[in-house]
Amino acid sequence: MPDAPRSALVTGITGQDGAFIAELLHEQGYRVHGLVRGEGNPRKAQTAAELPFVELLDADLTDPASLIRAVDAADPDEVYNLGAISQVGFSFKNPGLTADVTAKGVLNLLEAVRLTGRAERTRFYQASTSEMFGGLDYNRPEAGYNETSQFHPRSPYGVAKLYGHWIARNYRESYGMFVSCGILFNHESERRGKEFVTRKITDAVARISLGLQDHVELGDLWPKRDWGYAGDYVRGMWQTLQHSEPDDFVLASGEMHSIEDFLALAFKAVGIDDWHPYVVQNPAFMRPAEVNVVLGDPSKAEQVLGWRREVSFEGLVTRMVANDVALQRAQLTS
CATH class of the missing domain: 3.40.50.720 (NAD(P)-binding Rossmann-like Domain)
Structure with missing residues (x-):
């Protein structure tokens, strides 16, 4: 058997x-x-x-x-x-x-x-x-x-x-x-909940590009993440x-990018070069204790497990934006 x-x-x-x-x-x-x-x-x-x-x-x-x-x-x-x-x-x-x-x-x-x-x-x-x-x-x-x-x-x-x-x-x-x-x-991914900043951004960018909203409210933009x-x-x-x-x-990816970097790529994916007019900073979304900079070293996993990431930072952002644009368009036509 x-x-x-x-x-x-x-x-x-x-x-x-x-x-x-x-x-x-x-x-x-x-x-x-x-x-x-x-x-x-x-x-x-x-x-x-x-x-x-x-x-x-x-x-x-x-x-x-x-x-x-x-x-x-x-x-x-x-x-x-x-x-x-x-x-x-x-x-x-x-x-x-x-x-x-x-x-x-x-x-x-x-x-x-x-x-x-x-x-x-x-x-x-x-x-x-x-x-x-x-x-x-x-x-x-x-x-x-x-x-x-x-x-x-x-x-x-x-x-x-x-x-x-x-x-x-x-x-x-x-x-x-x-x-x-x-x-x-x-x-992150297209499956990320909208309560997380990355998906909040890509969902808002999709809606802004389709004329469904005019801005997105965020907290601090300077923190860097891997x-x-x-x-x-x-x-x-x-x-x-x-x-x-x-x-x-x-x-980890071994690379750091700020929330501003994420914003710039997300808006670029829908043909908007200057994101500043569409972003409002709201103190309500700022944490009592912020993690300033986060960078990981995946050397051990790469050497011992043979693990490698396949999707780049830019690929991640554009993938998430494309998904949210498609979802919003589907809702408009349903």
């Missing part, structure tokens, strides 16, 4: 990365299970329609019993923990919820794997983040942050993610579990769990 297909359990299945990893795993022949939180979750039907090959399981990262049931149902060879309160601005307004989901939720899921007797065979991917570094000038290496750089998170989200990162490493060292952490820098395409980074997640040993890997 042929070998049974591998099984994967994905938290955060309704988000950008969840959709990308589900498609990749399905293409690789996995049985894919995705956790959906909350009764009447509005994204459940959308996810079921977009990813019909995924078996959706009701569970919550803050509810250990539901996670144990989900792990038993999926019987996973691999777990991808992508679920989190993932918006930095939201975390300042809701720090307690962020801690419960983004920090303690990692512990709950690790315990669900361990307590169901799967510690020795289930590989676990923890989605860590560049927000753990903080971007302070004295703490920034010239070549970019790598796996050994000092952490100094500057938001409740970054602090919660750092707990998740360290508890994941603790379970690897304490129980011999195959737990790997991917320290991903900013990665941006890449989510599809490339999700491939790196999968490669991380295929490696022979559990480890931590930075996934």
Whole structure:
């Protein structure tokens, strides 16, 4: 008889990365299970329609019993923990919820794997983040942050993610579990929610180009980020769990671009050379503590995993704008 297909359990299945990893795993022949939180979750039907090959399981990262049931149902060879309160601005307004989901939720899921007797065979991917570094000038290496750089998170989200990162490493060292952490820098796509600044910009640019709105309100424009395409980074997640040993890997582009750079490329994609008349800065969108500059060093992932990004910064921006222009035109003609 042929070998049974591998099984994967994905938290955060309704988000950008969840959709990308589900498609990749399905293409690789996995049985894919995705956790959906909350009764009447509005994204459940959308996810079921977009990813019909995924078996959706009701569970919550803050509810250990539901996670144990989900792990038993999926019987996973691999777990991808992508679920989190993932918006930095939201975390300042809701720090307690962020801690419960983004920090303690990692512990709950690790315990669900361990307590169901799967510690020795289930590989676990923890989605860590560049927000753990903080971007302070004295703490920034010239070549970019790598796996050994000092952490100094500057938001409740970054602090919660750092707990998740360290508890994941603790379970690897304490129980011999195959737990790997991917320290991903900013990665965007046409699937990004409009609450994130990149998609907010590309959606607004599309609407402005079609005469549907006259400006977009943003916070600080000077911060620099290391941006890449989510599809490339999700491939790196999968490669991380295929490696022979559990480890931590930075996934980044190795390039920095400011929000102004993103704006300029987005407006250029619709034929507008000067973006300034269409952008209004609003203090309401400025964070209490901003991460100044973020640059990653992906050397280890490139050398050990053979990971490479395929979509450039300009390709990312133009791809997102083209998608949003097409969506807006479709709505106008529907």
